[in-house]
Amino acid sequence: MIRILQLTDLHVFCESDQRLKGIPTRETLQEVVAWICDKEAPFDHLIVTGDHTHDEQADSYKAVQQILSPWSDRIWQVPGNHDDREILRSVFADRISGQNADPVRFCFADEGWLCVGLDTHLPGEVAGRIEPEQLNWLRNLIVESPKSQVALFLHHPPVDVGSEWMDRIGLRGRDGLQQLISEESRIGLVCCGHVHHEFESQIGSAKVYATPSTGIQFNPAGAVANFAADAPGYRVIEVGPEGFSTHVVRLPEVRYAPVAD
Numbered sequence: 001m002i003r004i005l006q007l008t009d010l011h012v013f014c015e016s017d018q019r020l021k022g023i024p025t026r027e028t029l030q031e032v033v034a035w036i037c038d039k040e041a042p043f044d045h046l047i048v049t050g051d052h053t054h055d056e057q058a059d060s061y062k063a064v065q066q067i068l069s070p071w072s073d074r075i076w077q078v079p080g081n082h083d084d085r086e087i088l089r090s091v092f093a094d095r096i097s098g099q100n101a102d103p104v105r106f107c108f109a110d111e112g113w114l115c116v117g118l119d120t121h122l123p124g125e126v127a128g129r130i131e132p133e134q135l136n137w138l139r140n141l142i143v144e145s146p147k148s149q150v151a152l153f154l155h156h157p158p159v160d161v162g163s164e165w166m167d168r169i170g171l172r173g174r175d176g177l178q179q180l181i182s183e184e185s186r187i188g189l190v191c192c193g194h195v196h197h198e199f200e201s202q203i204g205s206a207k208v209y210a211t212p213s214t215g216i217q218f219n220p221a222g223a224v225a226n227f228a229a230d231a232p233g234y235r236v237i238e239v240g241p242e243g244f245s246t247h248v249v250r251l252p253e254v255r256y257a258p259v260a261d
Ligand SMILES: [Fe+2]
Pocket: 009, 011, 051, 080, 082, 194, 196
């Protein structure tokens, strides 16, 4: 069995004390990291599913790199809407292959599982997009690993999440991804960010999960964006020959409540 931690939607600013709707996102990320170091069992991989920063500045990415440095040998990343591929790639050059604005994606195999990160970033948009080229890339990886179970990691969820305002900024081109997941029964697990709260759904035989942010939490209710006074969190995923299990961990205290602008 291998243990994977998913962190998502860090939204760090280059100014260390800058807040997002009242939430000091750099501080909450540091609190999550301190909690993991102190309380969490050892783990094999750390996957960040996008929105590393809120302002997409190089200094913000460097701050994220420094905060996550305990796991610089096991970090895997995909971008969110609040990311800049070129800056993300340049700061995490040791871990991200490709050049310039190429898709930021990953693939690794461990304990009979093929873990694949997909890039859904669509420059200039809050919504995401998955292109046929990337679906072909994914399809080929799966064919080349005929005995593996498959887990996918991406920022934008490939399903509606029951939130009117969030579903307006979802994943374009998702029909092709849904079809691939439905047709390939070895894809058992799909883990996403973007929605900033815990959510569970299903495509075919695959479970789809969204994970709380390490910073600000969204409230899915309502027609416009609104925020929840919930604690920062992350997801634990354990995979092995028998399948997988997963759960969300939230910090025990709500130290900061969101505020209106
Ligand atoms: Fe986000």
